[in-house]
Amino acid sequence: MATGADWGLRESYLYDRRVIGEIQRAAREGIYDIRGFGAKRKVPHFDDLLFLGASVSRYPLEGYRERCATDVVLGTRFAKRPLELAIPVTIAGMSFGALSGPAKEALGRGASEVGTSTTTGDGGMTPEEREHSTLLVYQLLPSRYGMNPDDLRRADAIEVVVGQGAKPGGGGMLLGHKISDRVAAMRNLPKGIDQRSASRHPDWTGPDDLEIKLQELREITDWQKPVFVKIGASRTYYDTQLAVKAGADVIVLDGMQGGTAATQDVFIEHAGIPTLAAIPLAVEALQELGMHRQVQLVVSGGIRTGADVAKALALGADAVSIGVAALIAMGDNAPEHDEDYRALGSAAGFYDDWQAGRDPTGISTQDADLAARFDPELGGRRLANYLRVLTLEAQTLARACGKSHVHNLEPEDLVALTIEASLMARVPLAGMQQGLLDELADRVAVRLAEQTS
C-alpha cells in the first residue's frame, strides 16, 4: 500500500491528513470536537525571544553565590492581607470535576511545598483542596457552582473570572460522564448530565457593574482578601484598563495557549491572541494608568520552562501561572501510560481527551478506580520539583542579566528572533541596532509624508 513517503504522492497543504480526518469525524459524529489541553497550532511565543545576558557593558551576578530573590506580593492595592508568594509561579484555576480529588490534592501539596498558591476552578472549593493548599485562590465564575460566603472567607484571595485564554467569550463545559455523585452535589445538578456553564456572569454586565461587584465581594470579606480579575487575552489593553478602573488588585491574563479541560477545538485554536502579544498590551495599559507594579500582573498560557517564566517577567509580568505544565509534571502524558493511551486511541505525548474522564493517570477523571491510581504525595512532590526547576532556571537567566531579583528583568534584556515576535513583544530583532531602526523609521516617515502631501 502506498504511503505519503512514496514518490509520486503529494499530500495537500490545505487538506492534509489531519484536516481530512476531522472532516470525516465531523460527518460521522455530528458534533464539534471537544477536547482538553491548549492550542496546538504554532504561534509566536517566548521561544522567539532570547536574553542578551551580561557583557562588557552589563555586569552579571555570580551564578551560585549571589542572591537573586524570587518573592512576589500580589494584591497590594486594597487588600488588608495580600498574597505573599516565595516564587513567581502559581498554579492556575482547575476545577474539582475536571480533575480528580487526588490530583487537586497534589496541586495543593506541590504548590505549598514551594510557597506558592493554587486556585480552585469552576466547581467550588473542596475541603481536601483547602487543607492541602497553604495559599488558595477562590474563583468566582459565571456558573457560581459551589459559591458560598464561607469559602470566600476561607480563601486567601478571590479571582473573578471574566475569561479564559483557551476560550475568551466562552463558558465552561463538563460532560456527563464526569458528573459523579459528588461533583453533581457540589454543582446542584443531576448526576450524569452534560453541564453547561454560562459565559456571562449572572449578576453583572460591563465594567461599571464589575466595579460594584468587586465592592460587594470586598464588603462580604471585610476588605481582607486581594481580588483578582482574570481575562482571556483578546482586547487586552482595554480589558486591563477597565479591570483596573473597576478596582482589581491583580490582573490575571491568560493567553490563547492557555489550557482547558473541555472546550471546542475550534475555539481553542481560533480565538484570542498569543500570550506574547498580550503581555505588552497589559503592561502598556498599566503603565499609562501609573499602576504597573501597583496592580500586579499574572500571566498564563504556555509557560513551560524557567526561560518562559523569565521572559514573561522581563516583559513586565509580576508572576506567571501554570496549568497544563503542572499536570504534565504530575504525570499526565507520561510514557509509562502509553499502552493505556493507545487503548483510548491516543498515545503518550498526544493525549488531550481530558474531557472524557477516562484518563489512565487518574488526573482528569472522576472515575474512582482511575483516580485511585494517582498518588497525591508523589504527584505533589513532582510538581514541587518542577516548580523549583522553573524558579532555578529563571534565576539563572536573571543572574546572567545582572539582576538581584527576577522582577528586575526588563524588556531591554531581550531580543527577538523573528519580526513577528519583535513587533508583538516590542523588543528589537536580534542584531538590529537602534541606529538602523531609526533610519528605517525615518525612511517610512518620508514616504508617508510624500503620500499625504
Added chain:
Amino acid sequence: MSVAAAVETVDLAVTPLRELNQRLHDLASEPGPRHWRVVNPNGAHAIACGLDADVEVEIDGHAGYYCAGMNKRATVTVHGNVSTGVAENLMSGRVIVEGSASQSSGATGRGGLLVVHGDASARCGISMKGIDIVVRGNVGHLSAFMAQTGRLLVCGDAGEALGDSIYEARLYVAGIVKGLGADCVEKEVREEHLAEVRQLLAAAEITDVEPASFRRYGSARRLYTFEIDNADAY
C-alpha cells in the same frame, strides 16, 4: 430594655457603609443588637451583604446593587426598591422587597426566601440553585435562565424566554408567559404542586392570589446530553 430588644439605627448619611457591614458581620461571632434599622440608604450598593446571624435588618428607602447578597440566616426587609442582584447567592434567611427589583434578583441563590412585592426585572432567578423566589408582580425576560434547583413563583406575568436552558428548578406563573426558553415546557399541576404553591404564597404572606391560578413550567430535559438533532435548541 434589653440589648436584644433594642432597635439599632444606622444612618448611612453619616455612617460609612463599611462600618455598618462590619458591625453586622461581627454578629456572627459576638453578641449585639438583633434588630437593625438602616436609614438614608440612598441607593448604596452592597447594603447588609454577607451576614451570618439571626438578625432583622430593615432598610428605610431604596437600596442599590447586591443588597443582602450571600446572606445566611438574617431577615432583610427593604421598604423601597432595589437594584440589580438583590439577594444574589442567598444561602438562607429571608429577603423581602416591598417595592420593585431590577434585574438578576436572587441570582444563583442556594437557599432561603426572596419576596419581591412589586415587579422584578429581567433574569429574575437566573442560575438559581435552591432558593425560593416569590414575585407579587411581573418578571422580565430570561427569568430562571439555567435555573438549577429551587422554586420561582410569579403572581403576575413572565417575559420572553422563561426558563431558558432550565435544569431542575420548578416555575409557577399565574399570569401570561410571553414565551418559553429552550427546553422549558409547561407541565401538569398535580396536588403536590398545588401544595407547593400554597406553601410559597403563605411563606411570602400573600393571601389574595388564588393558588389554582398558577401554571407550572420546568425542564423537558432534552438538552441534558448533547444530541445533534437538538442542535438548533442550543
